[in-house]
Amino acid sequence: MTTESLAPGSLLQLMWLASPALPIGGFSYSEGLEAAVHAGLAATEQEAGDWLVQQLQLAQTRGDMAAIAQALHAWAAHDLERIAALNAWVRTTRETGELRLQAEQMGRSLVDWLRNRHAGDAGRQDTIAWLAAHDAAYPIAFSYAAHCTGAAPQGALLAYAFGWAENMVQAAIKAVPLGQSSGQRILARLSQEIPAAVEHALALPDAARQAFSPMLAILSARHEHQYSRLFRS
Known part of the structure; x- marks a missing residue:
C-alpha cells in the first residue's frame, strides 16, 4: 500500500x-x-537550516525514523516482543535527561490521545494499555498510531518527518529568532531532504540503526543548565 492508495479518511488520520x-x-x-543558538552555532537562517538538515540526516533518519520503520513491520505481524525491544532501544539511546524526558512525556501524551481516539475499539484499547504498561517512547507510540491509519511505512515516515520539521522550524523562529518567511524557507529545505531521508531509514537494518550525534548530546546537556531558555529541551 502506498500513501496515494489510502482512503481519504485514512489519509486525513495520517495528516x-x-x-x-x-x-x-x-x-x-x-x-x-x-x-x-545560545552557543552561536545556529544564529542565522542559513545556520539554523543547516543545523536542522544535519539533525534530520544524522539523528532522526538513522535513529528514530529507522526504529519507527521497523516497528511498523512488527505491528503488522503483531510481534510485541520486537516492539518491546525497539522501545527499549529508543529509551536507552537518549543521551541526556532532557531528551529522555521528551521521549517519555510525548509518548505518554500520544498514548493518552490514542486511548481517547479509539475509545470504542476494545482490541486497540488492549494494545494501547500494553503501550502504557511498557512506557512507550514517542517514536514507538507514533508507530502504532500510524499503523492504525493503514498507511504504508513510507507514508508514515513522511508524516513523522514533516511533523518533526514543522515543530523544529517553529522552534527556530522563536529561538534565533526568525521571521515567518525565513521559517518557510527552512521548511522548504527540510521538505526537499525528507523523501531521501525516509528511503534511507526504511533501508536500515538493526545493525545500521544508531543514535550517535555527540554535538547534539553536548548541547542538550548544556541546555539542562542554561540560564535563560524558552524550551524544555
Whole structure:
C-alpha cells in the first residue's frame, strides 16, 4: 500500500498525526536547537537550516525514523516482543535527561490521545494499555498510531518527518529568532531532504540503526543548565 492508495479518511488520520496541533507537547521542545543558538552555532537562517538538515540526516533518519520503520513491520505481524525491544532501544539511546524526558512525556501524551481516539475499539484499547504498561517512547507510540491509519511505512515516515520539521522550524523562529518567511524557507529545505531521508531509514537494518550525534548530546546537556531558555529541551 502506498500513501496515494489510502482512503481519504485514512489519509486525513495520517495528516492529523503530523499536525503540530496534536496535543502531545511537541511545541515545547527544541531538541537542542535552543542551545545551538545560545552557543552561536545556529544564529542565522542559513545556520539554523543547516543545523536542522544535519539533525534530520544524522539523528532522526538513522535513529528514530529507522526504529519507527521497523516497528511498523512488527505491528503488522503483531510481534510485541520486537516492539518491546525497539522501545527499549529508543529509551536507552537518549543521551541526556532532557531528551529522555521528551521521549517519555510525548509518548505518554500520544498514548493518552490514542486511548481517547479509539475509545470504542476494545482490541486497540488492549494494545494501547500494553503501550502504557511498557512506557512507550514517542517514536514507538507514533508507530502504532500510524499503523492504525493503514498507511504504508513510507507514508508514515513522511508524516513523522514533516511533523518533526514543522515543530523544529517553529522552534527556530522563536529561538534565533526568525521571521515567518525565513521559517518557510527552512521548511522548504527540510521538505526537499525528507523523501531521501525516509528511503534511507526504511533501508536500515538493526545493525545500521544508531543514535550517535555527540554535538547534539553536548548541547542538550548544556541546555539542562542554561540560564535563560524558552524550551524544555
